[in-house]
Amino acid sequence: MQKTLPSLGEKQLPVRWGDLDAIGHLNNTVYFRLLEEVRVQWLEDIGLPIEPGAVGPVIAHTACHFKREINYPATVTVSIELEHLGRSSLRLRHHFYVGDDRDTVYALGEVTLVWVDYAAGKSVPLPAKIRALCEAAVAAPV
Incomplete structure (x- = not known):
């Protein structure tokens, strides 16, 4: 059974024709671009845009487990869930829905x-700001 994680929101993104691979599925590399877009949008939404030369996030690890193919046309919804909150790090989990x-x-x-x-x-x-949002998500009833 899947553990329910505290939600930090979700984002909807369109699948574009050029995002497909040769057999008509969403190309595996595009999943990582969608994850990147979701992160950037989320940070901008909470008032912490990425600013070179300042303080911000770098990726220490990323992975994607492909369950089903996504075809065109589609709107993909990507969840943003907190898996772990550390001193200087944050581990997020994302579900892809259509x-x-x-x-x-x-x-x-x-x-x-x-x-x-x-x-x-x-x-x-x-x-x-990130710590407060994550702690509020943890405290919120599921």
Whole structure:
């Protein structure tokens, strides 16, 4: 049985014709681009856009487990769930859904982000805003 993780939201993204592979499925590399877009949008939405030369996230790990093929046309909904909250890191889990169907998981993504001072190249504590959002999500009833 799948453990329910605290939700940090979800984003909807269209599948474009050029996102397909030679056999008409969403290309495996596009899943990672969708994960990137979801992260960037989420950070912008919460007021922490990525700013080169400042403090922000770098990817320490990412993976995607493909469950079912996604075809064109489609709108993909990608969940953002908190899996682990560390001192300077955040591990997120992402479910890929198509349309309004939340019963069928098409892919399962994961990413570990570490907050760093880009200029110094060293990890720093998570921003207070991120920590507060994650702690609120953990405390919210599921």
